[in-house]
Amino acid sequence: MMNRRIRTPLAALATSAAALAFAPGAQAQQVTIEYWQYFFESRVTAMEQLIANFEAANPDINVEMTHFPYADYRTRTAVAIPAGEGPDVVQLFYGWLNDYIAEGLIQPLPADPFSAEMIGSEFFPMVQAMQVDGSYYALPTAVRSLALFYNERLLEAAGVEVPTTLEELVAAAAATTERDGAGNVTQVGLTTGMTAQDHHWFREVLIRQFGGEPYLDNYRTVNYDTEAGRAALDFYLGLEEQGVTSTGFMDEPQAAFRAGRAAFHIDGSFRIGALQDSRGLQWGVTELPAGPDGTRSNYASYWVNAITSSAEGAEYEAAVRFMEYITSPEAMEIWLEVVGELPARVDVGMTPENADDPVFGPFIRGLEYANTTIFADESAQRQVMVDMVERVRLQGMDPGESLTAAATAEQAILDSYYNQ
Amino acid sequence: MPTDTTPTGSQTPGRGGLYARLSVAQKRTVWAWGFLAVPILFYVVIRFYPTGNAMVLSFQEWNLLGDRTWAGLDNYRTLVADPVFWQVFRNTFAYLLLGTPISLVISFVIAYHLDQVRFLHGTIRALYFLPFMTSAVAMAWVWRWFYQDVPIGLFNNMLASVGIPQISFLRSTTNALPAILAPAIWAGLGFQIIIFMAGLRAIPRSFYEAAKIDGVSSWTVLWEITLPLLRPTIVFIVVLSSIGFLRIFDHVFNMTSADPGGPLNSTKPLVLMIYQTAFSSYDMGYAAAQTVVLFVILLVVSLIQLRLLRDR
Numbered sequence: 001m002m003n004r005r006i007r008t009p010l011a012a013l014a015t016s017a018a019a020l021a022f023a024p025g026a027q028a029q030q031v032t033i034e035y036w037q038y039f040f041e042s043r044v045t046a047m048e049q050l051i052a053n054f055e056a057a058n059p060d061i062n063v064e065m066t067h068f069p070y071a072d073y074r075t076r077t078a079v080a081i082p083a084g085e086g087p088d089v090v091q092l093f094y095g096w097l098n099d100y101i102a103e104g105l106i107q108p109l110p111a112d113p114f115s116a117e118m119i120g121s122e123f124f125p126m127v128q129a130m131q132v133d134g135s136y137y138a139l140p141t142a143v144r145s146l147a148l149f150y151n152e153r154l155l156e157a158a159g160v161e162v163p164t165t166l167e168e169l170v171a172a173a174a175a176t177t178e179r180d181g182a183g184n185v186t187q188v189g190l191t192t193g194m195t196a197q198d199h200h201w202f203r204e205v206l207i208r209q210f211g212g213e214p215y216l217d218n219y220r221t222v223n224y225d226t227e228a229g230r231a232a233l234d235f236y237l238g239l240e241e242q243g244v245t246s247t248g249f250m251d252e253p254q255a256a257f258r259a260g261r262a263a264f265h266i267d268g269s270f271r272i273g274a275l276q277d278s279r280g281l282q283w284g285v286t287e288l289p290a291g292p293d294g295t296r297s298n299y300a301s302y303w304v305n306a307i308t309s310s311a312e313g314a315e316y317e318a319a320v321r322f323m324e325y326i327t328s329p330e331a332m333e334i335w336l337e338v339v340g341e342l343p344a345r346v347d348v349g350m351t352p353e354n355a356d357d358p359v360f361g362p363f364i365r366g367l368e369y370a371n372t373t374i375f376a377d378e379s380a381q382r383q384v385m386v387d388m389v390e391r392v393r394l395q396g397m398d399p400g401e402s403l404t405a406a407a408t409a410e411q412a413i414l415d416s417y418y419n420q
Numbered sequence: 421m422p423t424d425t426t427p428t429g430s431q432t433p434g435r436g437g438l439y440a441r442l443s444v445a446q447k448r449t450v451w452a453w454g455f456l457a458v459p460i461l462f463y464v465v466i467r468f469y470p471t472g473n474a475m476v477l478s479f480q481e482w483n484l485l486g487d488r489t490w491a492g493l494d495n496y497r498t499l500v501a502d503p504v505f506w507q508v509f510r511n512t513f514a515y516l517l518l519g520t521p522i523s524l525v526i527s528f529v530i531a532y533h534l535d536q537v538r539f540l541h542g543t544i545r546a547l548y549f550l551p552f553m554t555s556a557v558a559m560a561w562v563w564r565w566f567y568q569d570v571p572i573g574l575f576n577n578m579l580a581s582v583g584i585p586q587i588s589f590l591r592s593t594t595n596a597l598p599a600i601l602a603p604a605i606w607a608g609l610g611f612q613i614i615i616f617m618a619g620l621r622a623i624p625r626s627f628y629e630a631a632k633i634d635g636v637s638s639w640t641v642l643w644e645i646t647l648p649l650l651r652p653t654i655v656f657i658v659v660l661s662s663i664g665f666l667r668i669f670d671h672v673f674n675m676t677s678a679d680p681g682g683p684l685n686s687t688k689p690l691v692l693m694i695y696q697t698a699f700s701s702y703d704m705g706y707a708a709a710q711t712v713v714l715f716v717i718l719l720v721v722s723l724i725q726l727r728l729l730r731d732r
Contacts, residue, residue, distance in 0.1 A: 075699060078484040099702075103486040184570040184580055195678035248591050250572050251565065252678065261571070379700040383679075390683045394593050 031318040032062040033311065034087035037303075038073035042273065046338035053334075054325045061318045081105050081308055088311035088319045091303050092138065094129065095375040101137055106306040107316075108135035113324055123344050126300045126372040138304035139327045142341030144269045145300045145370050146197060146205070147362040148289060152282040154187070154263040162286050166209070166235070169264065169289045173244035176263035189244040190264040191253035198236070199385035200299035201266055201288070204371045206232035209291025219374035220418055225407035233403050237392060247393070257283075268301075269363040272340050287362045300370035302344065336360070342367060376417035384410045471715075477708035484702050495709035504685055505693070505710070511681075512666060512690045514597055515604075516721070519665035520658060523605045523612060527657070530609070531616035532646075545613070552610035560674035563603040564590065567675075590675060593686040600687055604671045608664060612657050619653030620646070655729040659722055666718055667691050690714050 035051070037043060044067055051063045066087065068076050074096065080086040082105060092100065100106045114136055119127060123139070130138050148169070150162060158176045163169040173189025180186050192198055203224075207214045212228025215221060224232070239245045250256035257265035258278045266288065275283055290296050305326055311319040325331060332343035336354070342364050343349040349364045357364070375381055388406035391397040397405075442450065481491040499505050534544060551559065566574040567589035576586045589599040623646065631641050647654075669691040673680055680696060681688025690710060698707035 075484070078702070082485055099483060099485050105485060180570065180580065182580055182583065182585070184576075184586060186571045193678070246569070249569065251568050377701050379696070386679050386682065387684055390679075394591070394683055 029060055029314075030062055031060060031314045032064060033089060033315050033318045033322060035063055035065045035089045035091075035322070036077060036087040037065070037067050037091040038070045039067040040070065040339075042339045046335050049334055049338065050326055050331050053330075054322060057325075058318075058321060061321065063322060081310070084310055086308050086310055088308060088315050089305055089322055090308055091305055094138070094140070094302050094304050094372065095378050097130065097138055097304065097306070098374075098376075100306070101132055104309060106137055106308050107311070108132075108137050109139065109307065109323065110320060111135070113320075114139065122346060124300070124346055124349065124367045124370070126367070126370050127302075127344055129372045129374055130304060138306035139323065140302035140304045140344045141326050141331055142335045142339065143300050143302040143344045143367060144341060145298050145363045145366040146200060146266055146268055146288055147285050147298075147366060148287070149257060149265045149267055149271070149275070149283055149285050151257070151260060151263050152284050153260070158263070162284065163264075163289055164286070165294075166289045166291060170239070170242065170244055173239075173264055174242065177244050185243075185246040185249060186261070188246050188249045188256060188262045190239060191249065191256050191262045191266075192236075192239055192245040192247050193253045194382070194386040194389050196253045197267055197299075199382045200301075200373070202232060202236055202385060203373055204299040205288055205297045206235060206291075208297045208371075209293075209295045210235065211293075215373070220414055222407045222411045222414065225404050229403055229407075230400055233388070233399050237389065237399060240393070247389070269340070269342055269360070272359060285359060285362050287366055296366075296369050298366035298370035300367055300372050302372075376414050380413050381410055384413070474708045474711055477705055478712045480705045480708075482704040484704055488705075491705055495706045498706060499709055499713065504688075507685050508681075508688050508690055508693045511597060511686070511688055512668075512717075515601060515668050515689055516662055516665045518598070519601055519605055519668075520662050523608055523661055524654070524657060526605070527609050527612035528616055531613045531620060532642075534613065535617055535620045545617070548613050549610035551607045554607070556607060556670040557674050559603060559607055560671045564675045567599055591683060593684055596676070596683065596687045600672055600675050603675075604665075604668060607671075608661060612661065615653060615657055616650070619650045623649045651729065655726065658729065659725050662721055662725060663718060666714070666721065669695070690717075 035047070037047060044065070047065055051065060055061060055063060074093075077086065077090060077092070081090065081100070082103065090106075092106075097106075116131060116134065116136065119131075119136055119139070124143060126143070127140060130136050130140075148163075154176050155162065155172070158172075160172040160175045161168075163172045169190065175189070176187070177185065177189040178187035194202070203214045207224050207229055210228045210231040212224060212226055212232065214224050214229075216223045223229075240247060250259060250261060253262070253265055254267060254271060254274070256262040257267075258275065258281060260281055272285075275281065288296065288298055305323060307316065307319045307323060327344070329343075329345055329348045332345055332348045335341055336343055336348075340360075342360060343354070349355065349367060355361055355364050384406050387409075388402050391402040391405070392399050439447070439450075477488070478495055479491060479493070480488045481494070482488040530548065534541070534548070537544065565572060568576065569586055569588075570576050570580050573589075575589070579586060588595060590596050627645050627649070628641065631645060636644075666689075668689050672687050672689055672692055673695070676682050676687055681692045691714065694707050694710045694714065697703050697710060
């Protein structure tokens with residue numbers, strides 16, 4: 001694995017270097033386009049490889065990649081693109097797209113080769129959130145979804161099976177929770193924390209599993225102040241009341257799991273890399289448990305690539321060709337191999353090899369029934385979920401009352417965003 | 421004798437004349453302004469222009485991506501009607517009203533006693549100064565882990581080992597603010613101690629000798645000699661530490677980064693609210709309005725303190 005990771009990009013770099021050496025003499029019309037993404041080592045490595053392959057196949061196009069630290073990325077792109085200083089092709093989080101479309105900063109993808117029918121049939125369904133007024137504005141190379149990680153040693157020690165339903169999860173978590181003499185939790189069955197991935201689990205998974213529909217009107221109307229929402233909240237709060245979890249245990253859920261002090265942990269596919277680097281941790285991963293009536297759901301998010309309004313003429317043509325390549329099956333295979341992120345195309349993801357992969361499989365299978373929340377302000381909307389639980393836990397508020405307050409607060413965020 | 425040896429001057433009377441005709445004092449002024457122009461220009465471009473711009477922005481609507489549009493007093497109206505803002509306002513003053521006097525008293529007591537210690541004086545002083553030189557982010561994270569529950573929290577592990585129930589430090593709406601303030605006070609202590617010691621050293625020995633001859637009690641010496649003569653030092657420390665506590669950010673943000681300013685906004689200071697409004701909600705106009713409010717608070721608090729503690 002390690003060797004292949006290093007060798008492939010090196011080989012690609014060598015061929016592209018050779019291609020570049022011969023290119024200038026032959027090609028008079030060179031087009032240079034700029035590509036921006038945030039810095040994450042494996043993403044940069046994968047993109048270098050994609051660019052090398054693309055340039056080898058399109059000797060008349062030069063792609064220059066610029067990357068920024070993640071902490072600055074959103075601000076930098078938001079400042080540079082309106083000023084016309086930005087790239088031709090840019091990577092954006094799907095949740096930021098609305099603002100960019102509204103301000104006319106990115107261009108719709110041309111129907112040839114990005115027809116709505118092709119994307120609708122070849123990409124996983126949640127990518128359809130990128131369609132506005134009949135045209136697609138952006139496409140992902142890779143997507144992320146949630147799954148249930150488990151610690152194999154702790155499960156074995158407690159003699160429990162890998163759970164497939166919520167009920168089994170609670171029972172297995174109860175069997176793996178450990179306490180000291182004073183009753184303090186020293187090992188949790190299930191990690192929880194709305195500040196981590198639980199707000200996605202609650203919104204898109206639990207509410208649906210208890211028979212609800214979290215939002216209406218294309219995520220502009222909050223719809224969880226209902227019986228289903230209440231049942232989901234009661235289930236979530238019940239985890240701590242039944243003592244199978246302890247919110248904030250070891251500060252962060254992923255820290256508890258990595259330290260081997262948690263049996264179960266719900267997290268995204270982006271966590272795989274960090275867990276693979278944890279020495280001594282024997283872990284497995286399975287699909288998110290099914291609800292009481294067998295309903296399965298998942299939450300998927302993704303980073304998309306889009307063509308900015310500054311790409312014109314020859315640069316626009318080049319940008320379209322580059323977009324076509326980085327959303328191709330070949331690019332997705334490379335991305336899965338180098339970054340470990342899931343392919344956005346069904347036929348790449350659902351190959352027997354990928355869908356049955358012990359690590360990627362549960363995430364990829366989850367994509368088939370995943371939903372993507374269209375956020376107006378993700379951190380503010382996450383805060384609503386965090387506060388909903390804290391009001392009950394720290395201030396003893398009635399859960400129903402707290403749920404209503406959360407729905408009202410989130411609706412206010414959505415209203416102020418969409419009525420601007 | 422040197423009167424008619426000015427051939428060059430007579431050739432260019434118009435150009436060199438203006439400067440040459442100035443008196444020495446005027447020339448000095450020209451040079452002084454010439455040098456001063458550099459920092460003034462720097463300040464105007466780096467400080468005053470953005471400050472003015474932020475004030476204008478507070479009357480506008482801007483998400484960084486689109487155009488700025490005028491919003492009149494909308495941002496200020498939202499601010500006044502926002503319960504989170506008032507909570508944050510109270511928190512900010514809690515940091516100030518707890519932090520400033522506590523750190524002032526502790527640092528004075530330490531400096532006063534340290535001043536009389538001769539044994540290992542330099543080492544002890546260095547130890548007190550050490551936290552001031554440490555990165556606030558690193559320190560905040562270490563304290564964050566100190567405050568965790570069993571099995572990783574230092575304090576709760578100690579409590580649990582002697583059979584005392586755990587205390588929720590950071591996951592509590594009442595304990596979290598003091599828990600965050602404590603390391604912030606500790607971090608600033610070293611600097612205040614050094615300033616106090618310099619102030620103590622500056623008090624002429626003869627006053628103490630005179631008091632000793634008169635047989636005055638040490639309390640009287642403290643109240644009648646030391647503290648009054650330390651007034652300029654105290655003013656300096658109070659103003660500086662007040663501004664510091666009003667602008668507290670790094671300790672709070674790093675100790676509560678999963679739920680910034682939480683739980684339930686109970687530790688959120690104004691600067692953190694500004695940061696979130698600007699860089700996670702991208703509501704630049706609203707953030708600018710909050711910044712203007714912070715600016716006014718800092719101005720008023722500093723003016724009041726300078727007036728109260730001024731030499732009469």
